Amino acid sequence: MRFTISREKLQEGLTAVAASIPTKTTLPVLSNILVEATEKGIRLSGTDLDIAVSTEVAADVEQVGAITIPAKKLSEIARELPPSPVKIASSGEQRITLDCGRSHFKINGLPKDEFPSFPSVKFADSWRVKSGELQKLISHTSFAVSTEESRPILNGVLWELRPEFMRMVATNGHRLAKMEVPVSSSGAPQTSDLIVPPKALEQIRRLFPADEELEIARGENHLGFRSPFTAVYTRLIEGPYPNYDQVIPKDNDRVAICDKIALASALKRMSVIASDQTHRIRLSFNSAILRFSVQTPDLGEATDELPVKYTGDPLDIGFNAAYLLEILRYIPTDEVRLTFKAPERAATLEPEGWSEPGKYLCLVMPLRLVD
Amino acid sequence: MSSSLVSPLGRIAVLPSAVADQIAAGEVVERPASVVKELVENALDAGATSVEVDVEDGGKRLIRVSDDGTGMQRDDAILALARHATSKIRVASDLVGVASFGFRGEALPAISSVSMLRIDTAPADGEGTRIRSAAGELLGAEPAARRRGTTVEVSQLFYNAPARQRFLRGARSEWRAIADTLTTIALVRRDVRIVARQDGKAMFTLPPARDLRDRIAALWGGPYAERFLAVDDVSGPTHTCGLVERPADVGLASRRVHIAVNGRAIRDTGLVRAAEAAYRSTIPAGVRPALFLEIVMPANGIDVNVHPAKTEVRFHDRWVLERAVEAAVRRALGTFDSGAMFGRTAWPAAAAPVYGSPPVDVEAMRPAFDADGPLFVDEEPMETGAAPDSREPAAVDEPVPPLLQLRRTWMMFEAGDGVVLIDQHSAHERILYEQFMGALARGDAPSQRLLFPLTLHLTPEEEEAFESNSDLLQKLGFEAEAFGGHSILVHAVPAPHPRFDAERCLRETLASLTGDRFAAVHARHERLAATVACKAAVKAGDALSAGEMRALFVALRDTTLPAHDVHGRSTIVQLGWDELERRFGRR
Numbered sequence A: 001m002r003f004t005i006s007r008e009k010l011q012e013g014l015t016a017v018a019a020s021i022p023t024k025t026t027l028p029v030l031s032n033i034l035v036e037a038t039e040k041g042i043r044l045s046g047t048d049l050d051i052a053v054s055t056e057v058a059a060d061v062e063q064v065g066a067i068t069i070p071a072k073k074l075s076e077i078a079r080e081l082p083p084s085p086v087k088i089a090s091s092g093e094q095r096i097t098l099d100c101g102r103s104h105f106k107i108n109g110l111p112k113d114e115f116p117s118f119p120s121v122k123f124a125d126s127w128r129v130k131s132g133e134l135q136k137l138i139s140h141t142s143f144a145v146s147t148e149e150s151r152p153i154l155n156g157v158l159w160e161l162r163p164e165f166m167r168m169v170a171t172n173g174h175r176l177a178k179m180e181v182p183v184s185s186s187g188a189p190q191t192s193d194l195i196v197p198p199k200a201l202e203q204i205r206r207l208f209p210a211d212e213e214l215e216i217a218r219g220e221n222h223l224g225f226r227s228p229f230t231a232v233y234t235r236l237i238e239g240p241y242p243n244y245d246q247v248i249p250k251d252n253d254r255v256a257i258c259d260k261i262a263l264a265s266a267l268k269r270m271s272v273i274a275s276d277q278t279h280r281i282r283l284s285f286n287s288a289i290l291r292f293s294v295q296t297p298d299l300g301e302a303t304d305e306l307p308v309k310y311t312g313d314p315l316d317i318g319f320n321a322a323y324l325l326e327i328l329r330y331i332p333t334d335e336v337r338l339t340f341k342a343p344e345r346a347a348t349l350e351p352e353g354w355s356e357p358g359k360y361l362c363l364v365m366p367l368r369l370v371d
Numbered sequence B: 001m002s003s004s005l006v007s008p009l010g011r012i013a014v015l016p017s018a019v020a021d022q023i024a025a026g027e028v029v030e031r032p033a034s035v036v037k038e039l040v041e042n043a044l045d046a047g048a049t050s051v052e053v054d055v056e057d058g059g060k061r062l063i064r065v066s067d068d069g070t071g072m073q074r075d076d077a078i079l080a081l082a083r084h085a086t087s088k089i090r091v092a093s094d095l096v097g098v099a100s101f102g103f104r105g106e107a108l109p110a111i112s113s114v115s116m117l118r119i120d121t122a123p124a125d126g127e128g129t130r131i132r133s134a135a136g137e138l139l140g141a142e143p144a145a146r147r148r149g150t151t152v153e154v155s156q157l158f159y160n161a162p163a164r165q166r167f168l169r170g171a172r173s174e175w176r177a178i179a180d181t182l183t184t185i186a187l188v189r190r191d192v193r194i195v196a197r198q199d200g201k202a203m204f205t206l207p208p209a210r211d212l213r214d215r216i217a218a219l220w221g222g223p224y225a226e227r228f229l230a231v232d233d234v235s236g237p238t239h240t241c242g243l244v245e246r247p248a249d250v251g252l253a254s255r256r257v258h259i260a261v262n263g264r265a266i267r268d269t270g271l272v273r274a275a276e277a278a279y280r281s282t283i284p285a286g287v288r289p290a291l292f293l294e295i296v297m298p299a300n301g302i303d304v305n306v307h308p309a310k311t312e313v314r315f316h317d318r319w320v321l322e323r324a325v326e327a328a329v330r331r332a333l334g335t336f337d338s339g340a341m342f343g344r345t346a347w348p349a350a351a352a353p354v355y356g357s358p359p360v361d362v363e364a365m366r367p368a369f370d371a372d373g374p375l376f377v378d379e380e381p382m383e384t385g386a387a388p389d390s391r392e393p394a395a396v397d398e399p400v401p402p403l404l405q406l407r408r409t410w411m412m413f414e415a416g417d418g419v420v421l422i423d424q425h426s427a428h429e430r431i432l433y434e435q436f437m438g439a440l441a442r443g444d445a446p447s448q449r450l451l452f453p454l455t456l457h458l459t460p461e462e463e464e465a466f467e468s469n470s471d472l473l474q475k476l477g478f479e480a481e482a483f484g485g486h487s488i489l490v491h492a493v494p495a496p497h498p499r500f501d502a503e504r505c506l507r508e509t510l511a512s513l514t515g516d517r518f519a520a521v522h523a524r525h526e527r528l529a530a531t532v533a534c535k536a537a538v539k540a541g542d543a544l545s546a547g548e549m550r551a552l553f554v555a556l557r558d559t560t561l562p563a564h565d566v567h568g569r570s571t572i573v574q575l576g577w578d579e580l581e582r583r584f585g586r587r
Helices: A007-018 A071-080 A131-144 A198-207 A260-273 A321-330 B017-028 B032-045 B074-079 B107-113 B162-167 B171-188 B212-220 B269-277 B318-333 B336-340 B362-369 B424-442 B460-476 B502-513 B521-536 B546-557 B577-583
Strands: A002-005 A032-037 A042-047 A051-057 A060-063 A065-070 A086-090 A095-100 A103-108 A127-130 A157-161 A165-171 A175-182 A192-196 A213-218 A222-226 A230-235 A254-259 A280-286 A289-296 A300-307 A309-311 A315-320 A335-340 A347-352 A359-364 B050-056 B062-067 B116-122 B128-134 B137-144 B149-155 B193-198 B201-206 B228-235 B238-245 B257-261 B264-266 B291-296 B404-406 B410-415 B418-423 B447-457 B479-484 B487-494 B572-576
Touching (some): A007 A032, A007 A042, A032 A071, A051 A198, A071 A103, A127 A131, A131 A157, A131 A175, A131 A213, A131 A321, A175 A321, A260 A280, A315 A321, B050 B171, B074 B128, B107 B116, B171 B193, B171 B212, B269 B291, B269 B318, B291 B318, B410 B424, B418 B424, B418 B546, B447 B479, B460 B487, B502 B521, B572 B577
Parallel strands (some): B050 B193
Antiparallel strands (some): A032 A065, A051 A230, A127 A213, A157 A192, A254 A309, A280 A289, A289 A300, A347 A359, B062 B149, B116 B149, B238 B291, B257 B264, B404 B410
16 A cells, blocks of 8 residues: 555545544554545545444555554644655555655554444435535434433434425433424435434534535445545434424413523523522513522522513423523524423423524423422 | 248248348349449439549448438438338339439348448438448447438448459459449439549549530540530420530540430430431441430330349330430431531642532533624534533632542542542432432422333332332422333433433332331431432442532532441542551651
8 A cells, every 4th residue: 555645635534534533442443543545545434333434535546555543643643744745655464654754654553454344334225415404403403312321212313304304303301302404305205214323413514514415325224424525324223212293292372482692691690590400490471571580598599580472371480491591502593482381391492483494393391390 | 041931841941131132232232333333323312412432442342432412310321221221212103203213222231231331321410320230230320420411331342252252353343343333423413523532542523514515524535525416306205415426526436325314324225226327327337426315204104123223224115215316316417516527627628618510501602692603503513412511510710629530430639638539429429318308308309300201110019119108209309100000100300410310210219118117207218318319329430521520529518428428438538648658668
């Protein structure tokens, strides 16, 4: 294996792949990056066995071949190299030499056979999605996944593909985020439900430019995303996703419309006094006033008020302020529409007056209030 | 053995009274200490305000007890040597609720039967009588000048009972028993001046004391007296007061246990156990606290006529009494005073009061709300793993030392005089325990409603545990209902921390509550809070982020008993610099 590559291209490729390389691993080869030189250029790949990222960068290949190199060391070297072409050549199965200007390195690696093979995903049956649409779904929903490990299903984001739209849903059992966007489907019409680890979605969001068309294909229990140069593979989470539609309230008859920034500011002020553990605050809706209050034993209490547009009977309801604040952060409009049924029933938050095509709904379960 | 009453077969004879007295003496008078006890109690029953005890050769040669009590007339004094002669009761019904120390009329005859006895007594100054006896035989009674009061002098104890004499220990050992006896009495009768001398040397001089702590200070020194918490609690007709050792000090000095009921020092393992039960969750298993407890209860609830030395008594309702004692001690342990000294030395000296980390990560949220910044924050790193969580606060200026996690089990930091290790599970358990106890008391635990109710299938025992604890579980934030067929449906759960696995916690809690029978409300609360805290706390093996460790540290510092987990194990262990220096051969 022998090739010459610009320092920028090398760094670009390494940056794309580096995030998929685990920092701690019991399998030494996983902390290495797979470097393959082909006629087209070089391909860099990394994996933590759950997610694999592979990207192709242009290079002047003299001799094809492959080897794995410690990713961290290679990245550190690439960052410090002078701005000159980088010549990389294998010397034997387990070592490369790297020359750049007057710098010279010999780095020990591992044979490429030890690197795990990528999941077999056949892109022949793929469908296509605009990267930007996918990213929009990801950034508005995946924050809501569960981090607690007892229900692995909730650690993933549900991605529902339908002929006319696609939808992502994430929840930790306390709050839920759901967004759908219409799609002009191309390729095979797909109706599919996939549960994707958020870490993989983060890679998708990070690696592909918004205007790129992605090819997506499903293997046995893996999913592959591919653009002309870069591919991401991820393990899918198996099992039935809870029936979220059933818990989304349809008959919430108390509706408030608030200024998002004012609401968030008040919540943050109340949070200062709220309990560290639960961030519990009380919201009291009464005609045109939303009154906030919080009491924490041993600390103190606070109240605040915000004029709102409210219809429905007066309501007192408790929430984890952090949940509300987090959702407000992703609401794409200046005003937010909140709906309620009762103090122990789910509340919804939606963007008010959203002009973009698509639907966005977040849901929060209340905290018990004691009078 | 001359006998007046002999059966036809000549085998069975009624013993002459002198022999009977000697036998009785075996019960009442075992050793010099029991003589001292009987004589001092007689003095106190006679209304003495000052008692002086002189002992020679551990009491084997001489015991002299002088008081300033009422004294006796000549005839009374002679009669006092006769068995069952007593001034303290008249008829059997007086036995119920007898308040004096003695009443059986056994002591003096028993003592006189095994020693040479001299009594100097006077009901008023100058009208004294001197009585002498040996081996129970009255040798003489003559007038003698004496101030009001009585002096009883017992010499040559057991001179006529060589078998008993052989069993006496050395003078030091006998003196120690006498000192114990006097201590016990001194703790109960703090109003009386007590002086003890051995071989002419003053061993202790106790002035009348204002309260128990003063008397303890007089006996063992001021610093020892300072290690105690005051107990004072009324439960029904039972009043429990006294002093108990601070949990942090338990096991560091000699353990002394004194229990008095209605002014009578007694031994009772049941009451000691009840008091020790109150320490549950505050001290390690195996160490036992020093206790000085005084219980006042209706006289008809107690029978003191069980044992000749009256050190054991019988309670009519032992269970209620033990609960009252446990509750009283527990109340004392729950006071601020109890927590004030705990493990404080283990904290960095500079630690100022801290009011917790900011509840939400306000800084991190700001970009989304910048007036002219984009609301659609695609450039921002997506926070996938992050549940709303204060445990990763932005850098806050708190005097929290840098913390290092070891083996995913301990947090380590440097304190003033050494390295401190905190067990992460124990620490979290203690924090949650106190939270849950607060929640049980107030019933306002935040309860997060669930989008998807949990269904738990229970064994019949677990189901029973659920039913008998559902009221308390609800106070903790678990809202659940029976769903039929050994299943429960959980609608809401507590949310003590973001890693909390409610389902597992509830399941394990119910599993370990099976078969529990705690009737007392507080015991149930504690048991449940401890169980749920244990199940809900982070475990050894959980990797903690720096923010999580910091939050744990701050929360632990704010607990009342940071140094102990709810099982009595240590939460904090300190390795001093001197120890390290020794290990490295630097000193």
